[in-house]
Amino acid sequence: MKTEFSKQLVTIKGTKDGLVIRLDDHCAYADLLEELQTKMKENMIGEEQDKDVHIAVHVGTRYVDEKQRGEITSAIEQSGAISVDEITSDVITMTQALKMKEEKQIHSYTCLVRSGQVLSVKGDLLILGDVNPGGTIEATGDVYVLGTLKGKARAGTEGDEDAVIAASVLAPSQLMIADRLYLSEATREQQESESMHMGPRYASIEEEKEEMVFHNMSSLAALRSRRQKAID
Amino acid sequence: MGEAIVITSGKGGVGKTTTSANIGTALALQGKQVCLLDTDIGLRNLDVVMGLENRIIYDLVDVMEERCKVQQALIRDKRFECLHLLPAAQTKDKSAVTPEQMAAVVNELKPEYDYLIIDCPAGIEQGFRNAISGADQAIVVTTPDTSAVRDADRIIGLVEQEDIPSPKLIVNRVRKQTKNGEEDLLDVDDVASTLAIDLLGIVFDDENVLRAAHKGKPVATTPNTSSSLAYRNIARRILGESVPLLSVETKKGFFAKVKNLLGLQA
Numbered sequence: 209m210k211t212e213f214s215k216q217l218v219t220i221k222g223t224k225d226g227l228v229i230r231l232d233d234h235c236a237y238a239d240l241l242e243e244l245q246t247k248m249k250e251n252m253i254g255e256e257q258d259k260d261v262h263i264a265v266h267v268g269t270r271y272v273d274e275k276q277r278g279e280i281t282s283a284i285e286q287s288g289a290i291s292v293d294e295i296t297s298d299v300i301t302m303t304q305a306l307k308m309k310e311e312k313q314i315h316s317y318t319c320l321v322r323s324g325q326v327l328s329v330k331g332d333l334l335i336l337g338d339v340n341p342g343g344t345i346e347a348t349g350d351v352y353v354l355g356t357l358k359g360k361a362r363a364g365t366e367g368d369e370d371a372v373i374a375a376s377v378l379a380p381s382q383l384m385i386a387d388r389l390y391l392s393e394a395t396r397e398q399q400e401s402e403s404m405h406m407g408p409r410y411a412s413i414e415e416e417k418e419e420m421v422f423h424n425m426s427s428l429a430a431l432r433s434r435r436q437k438a439i440d
Numbered sequence: 441m442g443e444a445i446v447i448t449s450g451k452g453g454v455g456k457t458t459t460s461a462n463i464g465t466a467l468a469l470q471g472k473q474v475c476l477l478d479t480d481i482g483l484r485n486l487d488v489v490m491g492l493e494n495r496i497i498y499d500l501v502d503v504m505e506e507r508c509k510v511q512q513a514l515i516r517d518k519r520f521e522c523l524h525l526l527p528a529a530q531t532k533d534k535s536a537v538t539p540e541q542m543a544a545v546v547n548e549l550k551p552e553y554d555y556l557i558i559d560c561p562a563g564i565e566q567g568f569r570n571a572i573s574g575a576d577q578a579i580v581v582t583t584p585d586t587s588a589v590r591d592a593d594r595i596i597g598l599v600e601q602e603d604i605p606s607p608k609l610i611v612n613r614v615r616k617q618t619k620n621g622e623e624d625l626l627d628v629d630d631v632a633s634t635l636a637i638d639l640l641g642i643v644f645d646d647e648n649v650l651r652a653a654h655k656g657k658p659v660a661t662t663p664n665t666s667s668s669l670a671y672r673n674i675a676r677r678i679l680g681e682s683v684p685l686l687s688v689e690t691k692k693g694f695f696a697k698v699k700n701l702l703g704l705q706a
Contacts, residue, residue: 320636323590340593340634405468 217243219343220251226262229284233268237276244283248290311348321345321359341381342418350374358400360384372436374410374425379403383420385413390420398436442473444546444556445576445678448599448607450591452562454583455612458649460559461489462660462668463579466675467522467652469660472554475514476525477546479571480561481536484528491656492525501529504541510548519661524553539573548575549570555678564598572599578607579640584614584626593635610639610674615645641674642685643667 217232217240240352263379265280269346270296272280275353281292300308307330316334321327323342327335333347336354343359350371351363357375362384364371369386379399390411403409410428414421423431447460459482464476478486481501487493498513503526510526517523526549529536547555558575561567572578578599583593592609599607611628632639646667652659660671666686673683 323593325597338636342590342593385616 209213212343218247219431226264229263229265231267231270231280231379233270233288237270240280241283244280245286248284261290262293267295267297269298271301302348310345314352315347323359347371369413371430372410372412374408374428376408377403378406378409378411378422380411383411385411385420388413388418388420442475442550442553442556443577444550444558444575445577445579446558446560446571447579447581447586448560448571449562449567449594450564450595451582451588454581454588455550455643456562456581457485457489457559458653458659459581459610459612459643459671460557461486461653462671463675463678464523464555464557464651465520465658465660466672467555467557467673467678468517468520470675470679471522472679473552474524474555475549475553476523477549477558478526479542479558479567481528481567482533483561483657484530487515487525487527488557488656489557489653490658492517493526493656496527496579499529500545501532501536501617503545503645504537510545519657529563533637534561537570539569543569543574554690562649564595567597568598572602572604575602575604577600578604579610580607580635580637581610581612582631582635583612584628584631586626589626589631589634596635596637598702602615609635609637610640611642613645614642639685640677643670644686681697 213373214294217235219230221230222230225335229244231244258385263277263284265284267280277295280295310330312331314332314334316336317328318336319327319329320337321335321339321343323340326344326346327333328344328346330348332349332352333345334352334354338355339345339353339357339359339361341358344362345359346362346365348366348371349368350362351361351373352363353375355375356377357373357380359380360382361373361375361380363373364386367386369388371385373380373383373385379392379402380390381392394402406424408425409422410425411420411422412431413419445463447456447463451454457478460476464474468474476486476490477500478484479500480486484499485498492515494498494516498508500513502508503510503513514524514526519526526545546556546558558571560571580592580596580599582588596607609632614628615625628639628642644666646659648662648665648666649659649667650676659665659668660675662668670686673686676683
């Protein structure tokens with residue numbers, strides 16, 4: 209039951225980025241959905257749209273789960289002329305927050321990863337020690353090894369192509385960043401003696417060539433700031 | 441109460457049995473009560489290397505299945521009163537025993553001896569699990585080639601998961617440097633730094649070892665070969681003495697490097 213008619217649960221606003229629907233975050237969800245449905249029906253019926261209107265939805269400090277997101281989207285899109293770009297909320301669940309925290313963290317291990325051992329983390333991985341041939345390390349973010357990397361390393365296991373693999377002595381048997389694979393062609397001896405003199409290096413995916421390249425650590429800062437700019 | 445030391449390697453043919461026989465003999469030479477335990481059920485060799493195969497009546501599986509007492513299965517060495525051998529069964533395989541049974545036998549023998557040397561079969565399966573179950577310490581044997589080192593690395597990883605101290609390393613069949621610049625095998629210090637465990641000793645490639653094994657007489661009993669000296673030195677290190685490593689003759693600076701390595705852990 210709506211006591212105050214003047215207080216609207218659904219407001220549509222035009223901003224410089226386009227139309228935004230703001231949904232009240234204090235009322236019951238059922239009331240909100242009902243008003244949204246009627247409002248969209250009233251406003252849209254009979255209107256001829258030339259092109260699709262894209263709209264963003266903001267739900268304030270209300271948590272909406274996947275099912276509710278679907279309901280909101282279908283309520284708005286019922287007229288057919290509008291499509292919902294995104295539904296943003298100011299709150300997330302504890303599980304999401306912990307996952308996010310884990311993914312942003314550097315997990316550091318002081319150990320020697322031996323043949324047959326697998327070390328896998330979410331987030332960035334820092335190893336203080338060597339990775340011997342036959343050992344495997346994996347991270348969803350970057351991989352850093354303060355020691356000799358002779359085994360296998362995988363960075364960006366969930367598809368992050370910007371991830372890098374860095375090591376004091378980079379002499380891997382196999383590297384993988386996102387889904388890009390690098391197999392060492394050199395013989396073991398060649399590789400070990402060469403990379404011993406190279407000093408710390410990192411591997412990343414070269415955007416133009418779409419293949420893995422090795423660089424000195426000094427150019428990592430430049431790469432990072434270039435990518436940061438590209439995001440901004 | 442004695443100490444049970446398991447000799448393992450992962451890869452076959454690097455010299456586990458030879459090392460077990462010679463360390464056992466060398467410890468007996470020092471006057472210690474020693475029992476050798478062959479856990480390579482189905483492929484026993486330790487009795488052959490010790491020259492005791494004709495004396496076997498009962499074996500490890502007989503003891504575990506209670507067909508005899510453990511004292512009945514023990515064989516006394518021809519040369520040393522204080523050196524005994526518990527042979528493995530030849531007619532069964534590794535699945536005939538469990539880690540619990542093995543630990544029980546080891547614990548039964550431990551009070552009677554100063555050292556129990558357990559010869560582990562190759563591989564990382566049941567046989568390895570059995571051999572490691574009663575051990576207080578582990579020694580990993582490797583040769584200076586890539587595949588043996590790779591397997592040693594794997595086995596060290598598995599030993600480290602057990603409730604025993606970090607294993608010690610023996611590099612077997614090291615060749616003395618003949619010509620300068622000839623590097624067909626890995627350096628001992630490369631091996632030691634890759635595996636990153638304490639180096640207990642190095643044993644040179646020596647045909648006397650094969651000759652002695654053929655005669656059923658461990659090389660550690662011969663007085664003047666480089667390998668017998670190496671095994672006796674290893675035994676002294678197990679007893680807690682600090683003995684420098686033998687030198688690889690020609691290459692300059694090598695000895696200093698290895699000694700340095702040892703000095704780090706002392």
